Amino acid sequence: MKLDALGMAQSTLVFVVLGLTLLAFMWGRFRYDLVALAALLGSVMLGLVPAEAAFNGFGHPAVITVVAVLVLSRGFERAGVVDLIADQVLKVGERLLLQLTVLVGTVVVLSGVMNNVGALALLLPVAMRLSREHNTSPSLLLMPLAFGSLLGGLTTLIGTPPNIIISSYRGDVVGENFSMFSFFPVGASVALAGLLFIVLVGWRLTPHRAGQATAEDMFDTANYLVELRVDEEAKAKGLTLQQLQDELDETIPVLAVVRDDKRSAGYAFYDALQEGDILLLEAGPDELKVLEDKVGLSVVVTPEEDDDSSTIEKQPEHKKDGNNKDDDDSPARQVDTEGLQLVEAVVRTDSMMVNRSVRQLRLHHQFGLHLVAVARDGARLKQRLRDIRFQGGDVLLFQGGENEISESLATLGCLPLAKRELNLGQPRKLFFSMAIFALAIIAMLLDILPTAVALSTAALVSLLVGVLPLREAYQAIDGPVIVLLGTMIPVGQALETSGGAALIADTLLHFGSKWPIVMTLTGLFILSMVLSNVVNNAAAAVLMAPIAASLAEGFDASLDPFLMVVAVSASCAFLTPIGHQSNTLVLGPGGYRFGDFWKLGLPLSMVVMVVAIPMILWVWPL
Template sequence: MDSNTFDQVLVVIVIILALILFAWGRWRYDIVATSALLVLAAARIIPTDQVFNGFGNPAVITVAAVMVVSRGMWNAGAADALAAALAGLGDRLLMPVITGVTAFISAFVDDTGTTGIMMPVAIQLARKNEQSPSKVLMPIAFASLLGGCITLIGTPANILVAGFRRQATGEPFGLFDFTPVGLSLTLAGLVFIWLIGWRLVPVRRSKGGKDELFEIADYLTEVAVPKESPFVKKTVSELEKALQEDVLILGIVRGKRRLPVLSRLEPLRAGDVLIVEADANSLKALLETSKFVLAAEKDLAKKFLVSAEIGMVEGVIGAGSQLVGRTLAQMNLRRFYGANVLAVSRQGHRHKGRLSGFRLQSGDVLLFQGGTESLGTVLDRLGCLPLAKRSLRIDKPTRVVTAVLIFSGVVLLPAFGILPVQVAFTAGAVLMVLCGIINARELYENVDWPLIVLLGAFIPVGEAMQSSGITRSIANAFLPVAGQLPHVVSLGVVLAGTLLLSNIINHTAAAMVMAPIAIGIAQGFGASVDPFLMAVAVGVSSSFLTPIGHQANTLVMGPGGYAFGDYWRLGLPLSLLVVGLAPFLIKMFWPF
């Protein structure tokens, strides 16, 4: 085996293993991508002085800057104000308006962020109209994916595809080069959802509110602390450490005072009455260990879970959350964040076992209790999205105007060719900080660093596919068959292959694998690379079949109560629509 063949075989093996690990999900995708990069660097397939060149790629810089600018728009309240205008929607207009607005926002704000903005609004409107939230959550997730393919900044995958076009032709795709195809597909997809697709969405049993969803009151008990208890003068922390069961101390009644327990250092006194959340087995263990006695009272949830100072909010765990893969015991939220997690729901079903050892994953819904003023900040720092509409941040209209002006500037400057996209958006991110719309901490906290590492690590791997000749070999194997068919059919094959791959692995990783292959096929035909790269861009924005291909799908899984197999009901016909229509639209706007 000559050295060139060895290089090709090794690159193929590394990429196949990476795809398997991406789909398995046992290790985070940035770790997998970095490992693939290091293996190819150790084999000298990627030159050692170019191993980390991907992190300086304009596509990576652009993605990070877009995330910061989008956060600025969120902080200023521009998106909230637009979402609030939907508050009066009735039953008939709910589906077309909320999906249409979602698609519009998604064209300019990251599609995952758009889903996070619209999800609490959709839930509230569905409950107001006595509908199950499951009827609208999947459509808004799919609308955000469709809208993301309208502009360069709608999804990180578009920025990445534009970077591959720059490598192939010397010029990247412009900000609105995606619009003719993307807008046409988005309109077609939305019309399908409005007329037919909504009937295919599974209906899950709707609950009325936070306490009903998790039935918290069923798990609350009042216990009195007698003077002979060994835990008199001991702290809440010491009591919880002594117990081997899941028992959460939520409040203390001391005389006529009611004390919410958000500090684990509160000492117990004889005569205190504790409000505890526990199942039957945990409660029995508590009484035996502490020598506490039962004391019955009604309406505990209303008295202790919510007050002027203490509130509850449901939050869904985002894909980049620090909670993913960890347990509540490891996070120790009461100590570090001053908040309690009262319950956890996965795919619409409350977890009935021990909470402390339950390993969390993206899409889980948590019921948080904490200070009303701090809960929003806690959710932000944990990477969770609230399922209740936030209080609107529009009390300072000048911030909204400033943010909109900055955003308009960073969009118009590249559109008129005055500045490259990466420079314009980086300048916009800096201006958002200088104008006080986001602070220095948020500047870094709101960048999806695992995604940035994935991009920076896998871009050289994609280049290795080209330099080792793999893309040329794939094109040569494809051409004898495809050469007998119209180019539009080949375009459909590339699009369908990308679409299927993006439903199995992270859609951005799918773009990095398929873009070099698309370029190789186009060059083998002697055709322009543009239509084939556009097919890749459309394919990665069409992850409708599973909840794992795109974070927007994952976000709505828990709140909607969807099962893994629910997505294909609406996703399959929508995917067939895209595969059938997109090649002809691409051919129309991007000739071969």
């Protein structure tokens, strides 16, 4: 048994490093890419990973393949391939079962030929529009949609990173990777079973969050908007909006300034305030008091109101709870918000906004965006905007310029939820995109080129012929996932070379020696599935692949069924919203809580396991 300088077995040190890594993943205080990088560097310092091989993972074929798939997926979007499909999805009508069938079925198919998070991101606005047009709670559509994207990823090599990792691992062990459609017989059977379960039974297990289908219901923006006047003695007179914010030491978004009956959007107003200017802004009772006390702004009183202080005091309280929506005489209901370019967006888990505040991000100066409101777990946050640290899945209400807002949201790592204007692309780009992808698949199937080379070539050609601008290609690459894979692959190899994987396998063999081998496969499935729900599914595949190989060797059985069990189970992150980016993306828009996911996720996981293991043993015999 190899001992390091500390006198501890290397396998023990690997378990210590992995244990601390898993705890850090579950804690969630630090991003998973930073945790993975720390695990790699710690492994190097402990002698578990050779220093000269520490960063070899970034050149691993699995990492290169994931990068190529992400670029090709963005190319499909840019060319209009997916929008052609989405245009048909929007015509399904008002029957919920039909909406579920078409939405989930579509995302299953798309996730097989592109990154599953990308497929969900493209159909999420479509699902939101369906829910709003037909007054359906999005909570009934979004969780099934997210789970469908995970199921669809099982069907092909490029559908999800665990498949790519397992294929590359098989190549390292036996000299031959799984092919593009090696996963299809098992993956398609599981996806079909999962689709039928979700549409016929599973959607009834999702929570019904009433009243969250529209931006007005979630944010109730009009009930928070007030008009304030700059009077002759107001301290605000002569200040720009930025100086006003500095004076207040608050983040209170001014949506518009009205001067001489001409309204200018707040993000584009740079003049000094004058007497008689009307500021349209979003403020509750506390903010109104600050605005009056510090800068002398006064609430505009309409002719129908009595000119006394009690009217002003009542108005904010009405806005605060927002219950009196039928009160047509309220000034808040008379505020005209037309043309203010209010856009909803959800914060992605890999967004630069995560764990940062408005001030740290400098949203207005750097990106030209006003933050109007934040919703979390389906409810609007009432705390001050400047105090909010954003989380993945938060739904934000922004104001910004029509031409710049899309680019700003993409840079920030936010997914727009506003009504999606379908871009049907250009026929030439559409043809090139499909033809390039088809040629890459043919090259892979005929063993003309390895998977990583074929897909990288397809991505390069897509850029050269103009299917996708180079800047968008770089934006499409999910940096945190790439760092996670590049750092965890050497750590996973250390688990194998140190004897840690064999030790775990020997333990499983000891307990499972008296049982049929199918029971051991079931245990492997459950272990990998649980791991994928607390850490990234790619990390779960990296760590479980060597354990699966050691089990196969211990049973003197074929490697393939064991690897296939890991591939399927690592993508079964149905139990928690943190197990997969798809789940996190629908957390806010669907109004879900952390404990909502297992209610549908647990029975769906059982369906997947019951279907997958017999299919694996049939397609890939022991």
